[in-house]
Amino acid sequence: MPSTRRRTRSPLLWSHLTWPEIGALIADGPRSAILPCGATEQHGPHLGTGMDTALATDVCAAVSAATGVPVLPSLSYGCSLGHSHRWPGTLALSPQTLIALVTDIGDWLWHAGIRRLFIVNSHVTNSAPLRCALEVLRARHDGFMIAVINTAEVSPRVRETFFADAADWHANQAETSLMLARASVLARPKLLATSDDPDRTTGLIFAHPVNRTSLNGVTGTPSRATVAQGNRLFAWIVADLTQTIRRALSENAPLDTPYFTNGPNPLVT
Template sequence: MTNQSGKKHSHWWQHKSWDEIVEHAKKCDIAIIPLGSIEQHGYHLPTGHDTLQLFPMLEEIAERTGAMLLPCPWYGAHPHHHHNFPGTVPLSNDTCRAMIKDIVRGVSLAGYNKFILFFGHGQAFVTNYTVQELGQEGYYVLSVMFQNSVRDVHHDIFEDPFWHADEAETSIALHLFPEYVDMSRAVKELATPLLDRQFVTGPTQEKSCKPLRFDEGTVSAPEYKDLKAGVVGDPTKATAEKGEKYVKVIVDRMVDLVNHIKEKYPAGVKIETN
């Protein structure tokens, strides 16, 4: 879709002039920061999986809410057990934290007062403390790992829990970017836990009184030593239909969140955090 001047319509910050960005904030001052990662996802999925999945979801969210979409950094922070596997390019925790802070500080100068970090890669161990520090600086920032928003429906859609390059992630890929998926190379593989699962809550486990979350300790063996293909789960169970159902719930619930913020705190209203 284009406007009268022939310029293509876009919800992305990088496609707009600075004055268009400022004018947009007067109507909607919510900016969504996608956080991606470059990470091995087995033989059958691209290393950019966790980043590629964000774009179509966010474009629908922005179309339905008017939120501004910020440029997506393709790299992210990683739990210790992801490191050293070929294809994975991790940022240090401090680098990721500093990047998020600099993005929020810069974007706020254009009139944006509410920020949402949006990601499906396990880096909440960095974002959770980063948003607390930004709150101390006076910024309103939410950290959303999308798996948290769909734990109640995950097992209505998938047979297995959400892990890595598995049924769920492969289904998302088959739905959103099948051109980069090679199902002939999909293999089932399991990781070696360092603690029994009775003590560790997985990313999509709805109800749990277990002492640890999957990213709250050294609970998994290093993948580069433990796995041959780099898969945790069974991607052969994946289908595009499952991915479509899953993505729809994620998008709908993000739309609800953004619209709630818009109604509760209209454009121009700065939320006091310090």
């Protein structure tokens, strides 16, 4: 189990530490790190383009303070191709670029001594490239344990809140409440009442880009957002993610079998 003295009231920010401090932290700690992943993309007329990154950064800092696991600099660009060029502001990476970026970071973390990586993602369509990066890294480095965790789905209560007003939600009540409470500079409260747009994806087979499903880049009801809702939801995300990471710090693979070594075939007698 990790040392309890590593649990602190302040986050451990990788970018604020010197190399001797990082080396000592890895040698004396859980050999783990948290990577916040966001995006730069349109979030309707009422939220700033940095919403996803702001949420990932804020959540991971709070979780780092609770667990003592250092948090890496946030990735501010993501796979946002689905938001199209209809609304200015989105700056998207291709899936291949995001995969390469995260695997490069993972390679360096492995060689620094990190053995558990928590990729905390606040942009839905980052999920597939991040999963691909996970596959590459654990095949490349035997024993590297990596988890991709979406902030909107850290627990049943959090997921229920995010999906309450739309199955294909974006810039909705939950996200708007979080920004009102945690990053008000990104919110335009005077525009909330006119920013609602319904979910038009029910019953569809294909995954259509946002320009073909939303009039203004929103899916959901940001008009219902409140600061109180945002504070409650943020507390849930941090508490539930903290619990998950604490459990993961003592988790080991069910079998200690080398990835690169052939073993006996149990089907051959």
